[in-house]
Amino acid sequence: MKHNYHSHTVRCGHAVGTEREYIETGIKNGLITIGFSDHSPFLFWKERDGGMKIDREKAADYFKTLGELRQEYRITHPEIYIPVGFEFEYFPGAFDSYIEEADSCAAVLPDGERVGIEYLILGQHFTGFGSENGGYSGMPGDSEKRLASYVEAVIAGMETGKFTYLAHPDLINFTGSVQVYEKHMREIPIAAKKLGIPLEINLLGLHEHRNYPNDLFWHMVSETGNLVVMGCDAHAPERVGNPELISEGEAFAKRFGLQVLDELTLRNPLA
Ligand SMILES: [Zn+2]
Numbered sequence: 001m002k003h004n005y006h007s008h009t010v011r012c013g014h015a016v017g018t019e020r021e022y023i024e025t026g027i028k029n030g031l032i033t034i035g036f037s038d039h040s041p042f043l044f045w046k047e048r049d050g051g052m053k054i055d056r057e058k059a060a061d062y063f064k065t066l067g068e069l070r071q072e073y074r075i076t077h078p079e080i081y082i083p084v085g086f087e088f089e090y091f092p093g094a095f096d097s098y099i100e101e102a103d104s105c106a107a108v109l110p111d112g113e114r115v116g117i118e119y120l121i122l123g124q125h126f127t128g129f130g131s132e133n134g135g136y137s138g139m140p141g142d143s144e145k146r147l148a149s150y151v152e153a154v155i156a157g158m159e160t161g162k163f164t165y166l167a168h169p170d171l172i173n174f175t176g177s178v179q180v181y182e183k184h185m186r187e188i189p190i191a192a193k194k195l196g197i198p199l200e201i202n203l204l205g206l207h208e209h210r211n212y213p214n215d216l217f218w219h220m221v222s223e224t225g226n227l228v229v230m231g232c233d234a235h236a237p238e239r240v241g242n243p244e245l246i247s248e249g250e251a252f253a254k255r256f257g258l259q260v261l262d263e264l265t266l267r268n269p270l271a
């Protein structure tokens with residue numbers, strides 16, 4: 001693995017370290033692409049309903065900090081590519097305008113280079129919106145309605161064409177029957193294949209033995225024959241291109257007979 005598109009920064013409130021430490025660790029671990037895809041500033045919004053405001057200050061600082069660092073590394077390490085994006089929720093409704101609003105926090109550096117959203121990965125951390133608040137997707141629950149609502153949001157998100165890949169596609173923590181899980185979740189690999197969107201083996205979830213990656217899901221991915229990527233989902237510098245985590249991901253992919261893509265072509269969500 002030489003290309004990682006999934007790293008966070010302190011701005012999301014649950015990551016540690018400086019951007020420079022993430023980049024330095026990535027370089028030390030032999031990465032060529034060190035992509036940043038922090039949670040979009042309004043992911044952990046204060047008032048989920050109605051008050052989904054972008055914290056413009058944080059977003060502006062994110063673009064400026066990474067833009068300046070990238071200019072510096074272009075001189076000292078011209079072989080390293082540092083794309084800047086977000087891990088974004090899909091929201092029904094005025095979705096395009098959310099992207100545009102987040103991008104309007106772009107930084108313009110002294111030499112005129114504009115640093116805004118260069119790619120998005122889809123991470124559906126919440127199910128249901130408005131009155132149908134289904135809460136955090138990783139929270140255990142046996143509601144089929146909640147499962148269906150997760151699948152629906154993920155597919156609608158992929159269908160926007162804005163996302164380079166789907167992060168932790170199996171984040172939803174469904175504790176009901178295997179049959180119900182498979183009936184709904186199978187729709188994700190089917191849609192992703194049709195749309196040509198890679199599915200991420202999330203190295204954070206794998207390493208920490210979270211509810212994802214879920215074997216049942218990846219059996220279906222294997223059967224469907226999807227494009228697959230690995231994502232560090234780094235919330236700490238030492239997780240960027242960490243060889244131990246990568247070998248865990250490789251062993252996982254091998255177990256399911258998955259072909260893992262490494263370098264991706266980024267989809268421009270503003271095109
Ligand atoms: Zn995530």
Ligand SMILES: [Zn+2]
Nearest residue numbers: 006008087233
């Ligand atoms: Zn993430």
